[in-house]
Amino acid sequence: MTALTVESQRMRFAEPLALASGAALGDYELVYETYGEPNADLSNAVLVCHALNASHHVAGVSADNPQDIGWWDNMVGPGKPVDTRRFFVIGVNNLGSCFGSTGPMSINAATGKPYGPDFPVLTVEDWVHSQARLADRLGIRQFAAVMGGSLGGMQALAWSTLYPERLRHCVAIATAPRLSAQNIAFNEVARRAILTDPEFHGGRFYEHGVVPSRGLQVARMIGHITYLSDDSMAEKFGRALRDNTERAHPGDYRFTFDVEFEIESYLRYQGEKFARYFDANTYLLITRALDYFDPARVAGGDLSQVLAHARASFLIASFTTDWRFAPERSREIVQALLKAGRRVSYAEINAPHGHDAFLLEDPQYHAIVRAYFERVAAEIAGGADER
Amino acid sequence: MSVEASMAAGTTARLRPDLALIAQWIPHGARVLDLGCGDGALLDYLSRERGCTGYGVEIDDARVLACVRRGVDVIQQDIEAGLGMFGAGAFDVVVLSMALQATHQTEKVLAEMSQVAAQGIVSIPNFGHWYHAWSILMGRMPVSREMPYQWYDTPNLHLATVRDFEQFLARLELSILRRAFLANGRTIERLPGLRATQAIYSFRRG
Numbered sequence: 001m002t003a004l005t006v007e008s009q010r011m012r013f014a015e016p017l018a019l020a021s022g023a024a025l026g027d028y029e030l031v032y033e034t035y036g037e038p039n040a041d042l043s044n045a046v047l048v049c050h051a052l053n054a055s056h057h058v059a060g061v062s063a064d065n066p067q068d069i070g071w072w073d074n075m076v077g078p079g080k081p082v083d084t085r086r087f088f089v090i091g092v093n094n095l096g097s098c099f100g101s102t103g104p105m106s107i108n109a110a111t112g113k114p115y116g117p118d119f120p121v122l123t124v125e126d127w128v129h130s131q132a133r134l135a136d137r138l139g140i141r142q143f144a145a146v147m148g149g150s151l152g153g154m155q156a157l158a159w160s161t162l163y164p165e166r167l168r169h170c171v172a173i174a175t176a177p178r179l180s181a182q183n184i185a186f187n188e189v190a191r192r193a194i195l196t197d198p199e200f201h202g203g204r205f206y207e208h209g210v211v212p213s214r215g216l217q218v219a220r221m222i223g224h225i226t227y228l229s230d231d232s233m234a235e236k237f238g239r240a241l242r243d244n245t246e247r248a249h250p251g252d253y254r255f256t257f258d259v260e261f262e263i264e265s266y267l268r269y270q271g272e273k274f275a276r277y278f279d280a281n282t283y284l285l286i287t288r289a290l291d292y293f294d295p296a297r298v299a300g301g302d303l304s305q306v307l308a309h310a311r312a313s314f315l316i317a318s319f320t321t322d323w324r325f326a327p328e329r330s331r332e333i334v335q336a337l338l339k340a341g342r343r344v345s346y347a348e349i350n351a352p353h354g355h356d357a358f359l360l361e362d363p364q365y366h367a368i369v370r371a372y373f374e375r376v377a378a379e380i381a382g383g384a385d386e387r
Numbered sequence: 388m389s390v391e392a393s394m395a396a397g398t399t400a401r402l403r404p405d406l407a408l409i410a411q412w413i414p415h416g417a418r419v420l421d422l423g424c425g426d427g428a429l430l431d432y433l434s435r436e437r438g439c440t441g442y443g444v445e446i447d448d449a450r451v452l453a454c455v456r457r458g459v460d461v462i463q464q465d466i467e468a469g470l471g472m473f474g475a476g477a478f479d480v481v482v483l484s485m486a487l488q489a490t491h492q493t494e495k496v497l498a499e500m501s502q503v504a505a506q507g508i509v510s511i512p513n514f515g516h517w518y519h520a521w522s523i524l525m526g527r528m529p530v531s532r533e534m535p536y537q538w539y540d541t542p543n544l545h546l547a548t549v550r551d552f553e554q555f556l557a558r559l560e561l562s563i564l565r566r567a568f569l570a571n572g573r574t575i576e577r578l579p580g581l582r583a584t585q586a587i588y589s590f591r592r593g
Contacts, residue, residue, distance in 0.1 A: 313460075334462060335472045338442070345455055348463045350448070364448050371455040378458075 004060030004077055004084070006033050006070075008100065011137055017095075017130055020292075023120040027109065030134050031100030032056045032092040035076060036084030043380050045140045046087045047131060047167075048076060049148035049155035052223070052286050053278060055099035058091030059084070074361045081370035086377045087144060092134055094127045096285045104281030105206065116281060117203030124151070124293045128158045132166065144376050146312075147171035149358035150325065151286070154293050157333070160310040161295060169376050170312040171369070174322055174358035176329035177303050177336070178294040183324065186226055187287040190219035194280045203281050212280045217271030219283055224270050229321035229354030237263040296336075303336035313343035315372045317365065319357040320350050345372070402428055404572035405484055405510040405585050412508060412565060412589055413439060417479040420503060422466045422496075423486035425450050427459030434459070441478065444470075467492055470499040478504035485510050485533070485585070489542045497559055501592045506564065510587040513568075515548030517581045532571065533584050549580045556590055565589040 008031050016026035033056050038045060048058045050071070059070035059077045076082045076089050093101040096119060104119040111118075135143070146159040146167045153175025160170040176183070194200055197215030201208050228236075240262040241247075246254060259265045299305035314337055318330035327348050337344040349365045351357040357365070402410060406429045413419060416438045421430050424443025427450075433439035443461040445451050454461035464472070466483075467490055481504035483496070488511055490496045500507045512533040522529035528538040536543065547555065549568070556563060568575050568583035575582050 315455075331472060338462075338472060338477070339474055343460050344442070344462070345460050346462045346464075347451055347455070364452065367452050368455055371452060375455070375458045 004035060005063050006035065006057070006060040007063040008033050008056060010100070011134055013130075013133060017126070017133070019120055019126045020123040021121055025095065025102070025120055028095060028102035028130075029100075029106075030092055030095070030102075030130060032090055032134060033058065033060075033070075035059050035089040035091075036078075036087050038088040039380070042088065042138070042140045043142065043144060044086060044088050044377075045135075045138075045143050046082060046089045047135070047143050047146045047159075048072065048082075048089060048091045049127075049131070049146065049152035049159075050091065050094065051148070051150040051152045052283075052290070053274070054152075055097065056091040056093035056101075057099070058089065072359065074359075075366070075369065081366045082147070082373050083370075083377075087373070090134075090138070090140075092131055094122075094286075095130050096122045096282060096289075098277075098279035098282040103279065104203070104285065105279050114204075114206045116206060119281060119285065122285060122289055124154050124158050124289055125162060127289070128155055128162050131155070131159075132163055135166070141166065143167040144380055145169035145171055145373070147173070148175075149173040150175055150355065151290055151293075154290075158293075158295060160312045160314070161306050164309055164311040167312045168379065169315065169372075170310070171315045171317075171372065172330075172333065173317045173369075174319055174325050174330075174355055175333070176325040177296060177333050179291055180329075184291050186222060187291055189222050191284055191287060193218035193222070194283060197280075200280060203284075205280065211275065213272075213275040216275035216278060216280050216283065217268070220271045220274035220278075221267040224267060226324045227355045229323065229352060231321060232353050232356075233263060235352070237261070237266060303332065304339035307333075307336050307342060308340040310337075310340070310342055315345050315347075315369070317347045317349060317358075317368060319354070319365075320348060321352055322355045322357060324355040402432055403484075404569055405587055406432075408567055408569070408574070408587055409482060409484060409508050409510065410437070413437065413480050413482075415439070417441075418477070420444065420473060420478040420481045422470075422481065422483045422500070424454065424459070424461060425484075427454035427457050427461060429482065429484070430454075430459045431457050466490070466496060470503050473503045475502050476505065480504055480506045480508060482508045483510075484508075485512065487511055488545050488547070491544060493545045494555075494559065497555075497561070501559070501561055501590075506589060506591050507561070508587065508589045510585055511547060511552055512543075513549050513580070513583045513586050514546040515550070515580050516584055531584065549583060549586050552586065552588070556588065561590040561592060563588055563590050 010031050012029050014027050016024040018024050054071040057070045059073045062068035078085050093099045096103045104115045108115045146156045148156045153172035156170050156172045194215035197212035199210040200212040242259050242265045295306050296303040316330050316334050318327040334346045347368045351362045419439050419441035421443045424445050427443050430443050443454055444464050446465045451461050451463045481500045519529040567587045568579035569585040570582050
């Protein structure tokens with residue numbers, strides 16, 4: 001099948017957005033892409049929310065770069081589980097990100113310089129409110145579904161309680177109802193790596209013409225470890241030594257602190273690649289949004305009380321080897337939904353790839369999402385108004 | 388209405404006979420938890436024809452997928468891992484059809500069932516069927532429609548006769564509300580201990 005070529009679009013919002021922190025963000029832009037055709041009443045619209053390092057470029061190939069394939073292209077597209085021959089799919093770059101929507105790299109009109117550390121700290125809920133405004137402008141009253149994995153799943157969950165009437169289905173994959181202390185700890189290590197990089201300059205590194213590359217690399221390396229399972233790392237790398245002509249005999253240790261094992265080489269490569277395109281302030285901001293996400297907090301920790309406001313039906317899925325957001329975390333969500341009496345299906349996918357599995361093509365996983373979206377499509381076609 | 392009559396009426400025609408009978412015992416609008424729900428046929432029927440709501444619980448990937456395909460809400464979970472996810476008394480009826488014999492902790496499963504719903508319904512294969520006795524007399528382990536497995540590949544762990552099972556319910560202080568017996572899909576009245584291939588019980592605590 002020929003790849004879908006997509007162009008990103010841009011929407012400007014002059015009206016300030018009130019944020020959870022008490023601050024407000026005035027005059028901002030959101031970058032988004034759409035796939036498929038809207039039906040007459042836009043009831044076939046699906047919003048895809050992105051995770052930490054992804055963007056609005058969900059599917060297809062960028063018009064300006066044929067190498068740039070969408071991060072969820074195996075999930076969204078013509079004939080894919082979220083079939084764009086039926087659904088009008090929208091990917092939006094979150095505020096504070098570094099892929100085109102207003103963020104720390106953008107020029108602050110008040111100073112004429114990039115926001116840098118002055119960009120307000122955002123929450124998942126702030127993102128959802130900004131996405132709802134985009135939906136208003138696009139004329140979408142109610143999404144057929146809001147979906148996402150990991151941090152994207154948190155946005156989908158937040159949608160279900162902040163705008164109960166504006167989505168029929170909530171699809172939250174490989175996610176958690178709040179971060180654990182261990183999750184926050186990993187985020188903090190990543191942030192410390194960035195904040196203590198001498199080239200961070202208190203977040204004003206743009207003005208110095210440098211990038212806190214070392215900090216970003218370490219942040220990415222530690223993040224990446226949490227995305228993979230022990231088994232998948234063992235299978236992919238094991239204790240294999242890096243091919244290197246400097247070895248006297250193949251398999252000899254070199255007794256240095258340079259790259260010795262394949263896993264080290266891989267992590268360094270991932271880190272270096274990431275540091276070339278990702279913004280350090282954005283990394284801080286998005287990990288903080290993850291830390292703060294805790295919808296049950298307002299209800300004394302009782303998630304079911306909060307989810308009782310939801311009107312959507314839910315599909316929750318987790319992966320057996322995901323230890324970042326393990327199946328137990330998804331089961332917490334399911335249990336709360338059951339207690340709240342919401343419609344919910346839960347699939348626990350037996351996949352070896354850890355947290356990353358939500359981005360990969362697993363037959364059972366994709367079959368479940370496909371079947372679920374067929375049900376969503378049938379409802380739209382039938383005009384069914386389920387509870 | 389007998390199973391035959393209801394099947395003739397067409398409403399439960401596509402349901403397995405024990406499920407068709409179970410469906411008739413479930414009141415309109417009931418909140419139902421179907422443990423080991425298979426492809427979700429019972430819940431699908433109950434929601435379309437009886438206005439029931441509820442969830443299936445299933446461990447098998449293909450069956451979970453089948454449920455999602457037909458729009459039945461399903462939770463992928465091993466019922467022996469416990470039913471703690473489902474609050475006490477959250478359902479009107481909890482169903483376990485033709486699966487109890489394959490559980491490891493049969494007693495625990497039944498006890499938990501009696502916690503999550505006011506009423507439980509269980510269907511089991513009757514090991515006391517005359518053919519099984521005959522087969523063993525002939526020197527072979529029985530293989531039948533309800534238990535189509537060889538001795539070396541059977542998932543069944545805890546097989547019981549009708550009388551065994553009734554004593555078991557009594558020991559767990561579960562009182563029988565209704566019982567029915569099927570022989571190859573048809574209801575029977577006389578000599579169920581010998582003639583029934585399946586037995587279906589509805590029970591409640593105390």
